[in-house]
Amino acid sequence: METRFLGSKTKRFYFNNGAEDVSYVVIYGDELQVEPLEDNVAESYRTAIYRGRTGKIASNTTLLKKRSLEFYFLDIGQGDASFTVTPDNIKILVDGGLKDRALGFLIWKYRLDQPDTSVVIDHLFLSHADKDHIEGLAPLLSHPKITVKHIYHNGIGLFSEGHNTELGTVQDERLVTLHDTVEDLSGQKLKDSFKTWIDAVSTSDATYKRVDASDGYLPIGDASVQLEILGPTLEQDNTLKWFNGKSHTINGHSLIFRMDYGHVRTFFSGDLNIEGSEHLLSIPGNTLKVNAHIFKAPHHGSHEFSQDLLNHVNPMVTVVSSGETPDHGHPRAVFLGGLGLAGRGRMPLIFSTELSALFIDAGDVEAQVHSDSEVTTLDDLDFSNSTSNSEARQRFKKVLPGIINVRTDGERIYAFRRVQMGYQWESYELKYNDL
Structure with a gap:
């Protein structure tokens, strides 16, 4: 074969x-x-x-004979998680969302319910440490059939005490508390969700490294794909600008990057907000660097967005990651309107994982997946055996319609979403220079 x-x-x-x-x-x-x-x-x-x-x-x-560049924007409810496979089969995970859907996706895609199966994640990017991006990563790191090699983060931790803000110490409108390695956090009092993550990193074999815009292009192991770190941007004293509050600062300094393959550019924007976008665009050259054909929209379609950023991205295909629970009103109508104004070409596309999702509650999962047990989440399963992985895989199949698939050969862009169970698709084919 x-x-x-x-x-x-x-x-x-x-x-x-x-x-x-x-x-x-x-x-x-x-x-x-x-x-x-x-x-x-x-x-x-x-x-x-x-x-x-x-x-x-x-x-x-x-x-x-050659693989395309594959993007899977996952339905993980309210939060972010996406998975990329490059033409040379390098695997990249960006964020993990809430609970366990990113893990369920990997179990489903790589048939981890079967004997002698496993998967290696070459690069894991954590855009920032908010719970709706980080919570799903700890169970993934501890799964016996999943190996993560390299982890990159923006350097911002979450602290329960010991500093004058939850993000660390702020002096003269600058966040001065940044960490690079796990050891940098030794002795610190961490918030529960962040501590769970750091503990998982500590017991894994993955490297853990802070990156910022000064790192520029990051080698990923596939010469056909260029990945450039665009943010966060450090101040001259190696601090981060304080954006008038905890949430604005951690979102505005998300780890963001652009991925180029052939003529096609893709921009992963984390939870960029108005302050972060203005700061990003104020740096010479960045109005061109953010320009992209495929766009992972910032902050789940929040109303706190920069129209100037959307205009400079000028996307052909945009994916908004949002969910109904908890309901934050995302994606906002004004944000979707802004994307419409900023769209490129004759047929700009806007997808939402929430609008594509098929929602079932825990009771349905229990009845359909494991009727004689008390299993209600993937966290309750013992992933050391194939039976539990099989249950997890069957559960994840219930939310397959929420995945947005985008693929490119470097010239043409293909975008898909499932419209119902049974492998039926809404499908589109675009060219990078269609005007």
């Missing part, structure tokens, strides 16, 4: 599920194993394997 990747927007994959013949719609960039076509054999279909299922696909299907 040969590993190939779908080269058209969508295609049908046919298989038998044991009771009947059914089909899935595979989307651009999806990985398949296929039997080589023999010369001079005019077969209508060829044998293929898709996500562990053996079936068939039309022989005239366009298949590529």
Whole structure:
């Protein structure tokens, strides 16, 4: 069998599920194993394997030898989590959201319910340490089938005491308390959610490093993809500007970056707010650096956004990560309107993980996944055995419609969302220079 990747927007994959013949719609960039076509054999279909299922696909299907750049913007409720796979199969996780959905995604995608399966996350970026970005990362770090190699953060911790703010000591409108390594936090009184995260980092084998705009381009192990750190930006005395409050400061100094592949640029903006955006754009050259075709929108579509930033990004495809619980009113109507004004090309697209999601409550999960137990969250499962991973995988499948899939070959951009269970898709194909 040969590993190939779908080269058209969508295609049908046919298989038998044991009771009947059914089909899935595979989307651009999806990985398949296929039997080589023999010369001079005019077969209508060829044998293929898709996500562990053996079936068939039309022989005239366009298949590529090279992986695309894949983005998965996860439905994790109110919070942020996204997953990237580069053409050289480098895996990048950005934030982890609340609870356990990022972990559930990895269990589902890499079939961690099966024997002899595992996954390596090459790079984990924590945009900032707010609970809706960090809480889901600790269980992921401790999973026996997941290895995280490198962790990057913005240097801002959360403290329960010992400083004049929750973020550390502020002097002369500057945040002077920044950490690089775990050891820098030794002896400090940390807030519970941040302490849980740091404890998990300490017991993992991952490196842990603070980065800022002075780091510039960060080598990720795939020469075809350039990743440039755009923020936070340190002051000359290696401090961070205080943005008139805890939430404004930690959000405004999110770890943000742009990822370039061919002609296509993608901007991950963390929880950038008005102050952070103005600070970012005040630095010479940054109005061009934030320009991007694919845009992970800031702060779940909050009303605290900079229209100037949106205009300079000028996105073709925007993804807003938000959820119904807790209800913060995201994405705000004024933010969606601002994205409409700032959109690029003939058909700018705006996706929301909340609008795409299929919500089920814990009672439904218990009934459908493990009816004779008290399991209500992934945290209750023992991930050391395949049975629990199987339960987690089945639970995660219930929220698959919330994932926004965006893929590019460096010239064309493909965007997808599931419109219902059963592998049906809303799908789009754009070109980077469509005007």
